[in-house]
Amino acid sequence: MRVIKQKPMTWGERLYIFEALRGLFTTIKHAARGLFRYETLPTISYPEGQPEVRNTYRAKHRLMLRPDGTPRCVACGMCAAACPAHCIFIEATASDDPRIEKKVKRFDIDHLTCVFCGLCVEACPVDALRMDTKEIVFEHRTRDEFVATLETLTAWNPKDYPDDEQSQVAPGGTKNAEARKVWGMEVK
Amino acid sequence: MDIIESKTWVEWIITIAKFGFCFVPVLYILLLIPMERRGAGFMQDRQGPNRSYIKIPFFGKLRVFGYVQNMCDGTKLFFKEMFAPAGVNKVLYYVAPAIPFAIVFLSPCVIPWFGPMVFEWGGQTVRIAGSIVDSDVGVLLLFGFSSLSAYGAVLAGWASKSKYSFLGALRTSSMTISYEVCLGLSMMGVLLLAGSFNLTDIVTWQENHVWGIVAQPVAFFCFLIASIAETGRAPFDVAEGEPELVAGYHTEYGAMQFGLFYMGEYSHICINSFLIATLFLGGYSVPFVTTETMQAHMGGALAILCGVLAFLALAFLHMIYRYSRKLAASKQSNKLEILQEYKLYKIVAWLAAVVFIALGVCAWLFYNPANFIVNGIAVGSLATAVGTALIHLLVLVVKSIMFCWVWIWVRWTLPRFRYDHVMHLGWKIILNIALINLVVTAVIAKLVGGN
Numbered sequence: 001m002r003v004i005k006q007k008p009m010t011w012g013e014r015l016y017i018f019e020a021l022r023g024l025f026t027t028i029k030h031a032a033r034g035l036f037r038y039e040t041l042p043t044i045s046y047p048e049g050q051p052e053v054r055n056t057y058r059a060k061h062r063l064m065l066r067p068d069g070t071p072r073c074v075a076c077g078m079c080a081a082a083c084p085a086h087c088i089f090i091e092a093t094a095s096d097d098p099r100i101e102k103k104v105k106r107f108d109i110d111h112l113t114c115v116f117c118g119l120c121v122e123a124c125p126v127d128a129l130r131m132d133t134k135e136i137v138f139e140h141r142t143r144d145e146f147v148a149t150l151e152t153l154t155a156w157n158p159k160d161y162p163d164d165e166q167s168q169v170a171p172g173g174t175k176n177a178e179a180r181k182v183w184g185m186e187v188k
Numbered sequence: 189m190d191i192i193e194s195k196t197w198v199e200w201i202i203t204i205a206k207f208g209f210c211f212v213p214v215l216y217i218l219l220l221i222p223m224e225r226r227g228a229g230f231m232q233d234r235q236g237p238n239r240s241y242i243k244i245p246f247f248g249k250l251r252v253f254g255y256v257q258n259m260c261d262g263t264k265l266f267f268k269e270m271f272a273p274a275g276v277n278k279v280l281y282y283v284a285p286a287i288p289f290a291i292v293f294l295s296p297c298v299i300p301w302f303g304p305m306v307f308e309w310g311g312q313t314v315r316i317a318g319s320i321v322d323s324d325v326g327v328l329l330l331f332g333f334s335s336l337s338a339y340g341a342v343l344a345g346w347a348s349k350s351k352y353s354f355l356g357a358l359r360t361s362s363m364t365i366s367y368e369v370c371l372g373l374s375m376m377g378v379l380l381l382a383g384s385f386n387l388t389d390i391v392t393w394q395e396n397h398v399w400g401i402v403a404q405p406v407a408f409f410c411f412l413i414a415s416i417a418e419t420g421r422a423p424f425d426v427a428e429g430e431p432e433l434v435a436g437y438h439t440e441y442g443a444m445q446f447g448l449f450y451m452g453e454y455s456h457i458c459i460n461s462f463l464i465a466t467l468f469l470g471g472y473s474v475p476f477v478t479t480e481t482m483q484a485h486m487g488g489a490l491a492i493l494c495g496v497l498a499f500l501a502l503a504f505l506h507m508i509y510r511y512s513r514k515l516a517a518s519k520q521s522n523k524l525e526i527l528q529e530y531k532l533y534k535i536v537a538w539l540a541a542v543v544f545i546a547l548g549v550c551a552w553l554f555y556n557p558a559n560f561i562v563n564g565i566a567v568g569s570l571a572t573a574v575g576t577a578l579i580h581l582l583v584l585v586v587k588s589i590m591f592c593w594v595w596i597w598v599r600w601t602l603p604r605f606r607y608d609h610v611m612h613l614g615w616k617i618i619l620n621i622a623l624i625n626l627v628v629t630a631v632i633a634k635l636v637g638g639n
Contacts, residue, residue: 034230
């Protein structure tokens with residue numbers, strides 16, 4: 001245990017008046033900043049001015065896609081297992097692709113229950129789930145609308161992620177189809 | 189009839205018009221509340237309230253730098269239901285908020301708003317005092333009025349039948365009593381030097397010698413602290429300390445009754461800052477210039493006044509242009525409507541700047557009292573007297589606004605004292621310093637002045 005000893009106040013500090021004047025100087029500096037450099041204030045006039053969201057901010061989820069446009073998710077259920085709020089609901093079905101066992105039929109995230117901890121993203125073995133949409137506003141009329149389905153989770157625009165190469169190849173890519181053709185598989 | 193005929197009609201008009209000064213503290217409320225709110229915001233790195241607006245058809249929204257917020261607040265307070273809790277003393281409960289607010293109209297009577305106006309009219313010299321009541325006990329009258337406002341707090345605390353209100357009222361009354369003593373004693377030094385209780389005489393003495401703040405710096409400090417404490421504002425607002433007493437003596441009040449207490453507090457600040465400016469900062473007197481010099485060069489004085497106002501308009505323009513540029517470069521989605529509003533301010537400020545500069549040049553070139561003749565009567569000396577009064581009034585207003593800012597500044601800087609610390613500071617420190625200062629001043633005045 002570390003004990004921090006407070007320094008006894010000096011004579012000038014005990015007089016209070018000089019320290020008070022120092023405090024007054026600090027506040028007048030801030031007041032002058034607000035008056036003469038209004039735009040440097042750290043506050044944002046919120047709905048009109050939007051805050052800058054960092055890349056690492058855990059915002060609304062999205063599902064990554066393979067180059068042919070299908071979700072990367074293999075319905076392993078690890079995200080649902082990792083979720084502390086139990087807000088992820090997954091139903092699996094057989095995959096068309098013989099290399100992959102399952103594909104996802106239903107993938108719902110209830111954003112009213114979600115705590116945005118990011119553990120699902122960490123748990124995903126195929127990097128299908130990400131939280132980098134930077135969408136911080138959730139406003140809907142009904143509770144059902146707060147549940148993000150497979151459609152909404154995959155309906156993102158590659159143009160919003162110009163720095164991410166993996167987001168650029170999907171959706172509607174042809175690389176997977178070409179690969180299957182090479183391996184002599186049925187192309188859907 | 190004799191009374192009416194004892195004065196000329198010009199004298200009567202000016203004497204009656206002086207009663208308009210009673211409303212100055214109420215006007216100051218309109219100035220102080222936005223100053224407090226936005227000032228507090230800026231000190232805490234916030235923007236302060238700036239969202240409410242008036243919608244003007246075919247133009248857009250008028251935000252007036254957040255000023256509209258106060259109109260909204262005032263309207264809301266005014267139209268709320270007046271509510272009294274069960275078991276209160278109805279009469280006292282409803283009378284109490286009116287007391288501090290009524291005092292507001294009495295206190296400005298003794299403050300000299302400008303130097304005595306002396307001018308020739310109809311072949312005789314007319315002298316009109318700068319205060320509404322030119323009393324020889326001016327300061328005492330003012331103190332009497334301002335201590336009366338404690339009755340409002342005491343009655344409110346007693347009538348509203350709540351232990352929080354009652355404790356708040358007890359604290360207010362004890363604070364007022366203790367700090368009135370300090371206030372009176374710290375002021376005595378200046379009175380001693382000026383040799384008069386008349387506020388006009390005190391200002392005249394300061395004009396001829398030095399300002400009170402130079403002659404009595406210690407007294408100034410004590411007076412400032414004591415008067416902040418007397419108005420019951422932070423850091424001395426133990427009477428309405430939220431953590432202990434909800435809101436002090438006006439806990440049970442809402443709507444405009446609360447509004448009256450609120451306005452009474454702000455007017456009290458206004459009166460006290462006028463008093464400090466009068467006692468310690470030379471009141472209406474212009475720094476470094478005597479009234480005689482100013483009256484001898486009235487045209488130049490008016491020109492300088494117009495120049496200062498024009499400079500303020502140009503400084504305002506600079507700020508508006510600068511901020512418009514920054515706003516236009518930002519991504520804010522409502523910037524177009526704000527810039528639209530700023531366009532209006534730019535037009536007004538440019539007009540004001542041009543008008544002030546033109547007026548200043550005219551005053552500089554063409555002001556000559558000998559030329560002022562209306563219907564064959566020479567009004568030159570009246571014009572000079574009115575011009576002097578105008579400059580005096582503006583100087584006093586600037587000084588008092590400076591002190592009003594000190595009130596706000598101190599409130600948002602220093603944390604609240606504990607109740608026993610406040611009493612300790614009042615009775616054991618400030619009172620003693622004021623007493624010692626009084627004795628030293630008296631000795632020095634006797635040795636130097638010899639009167």
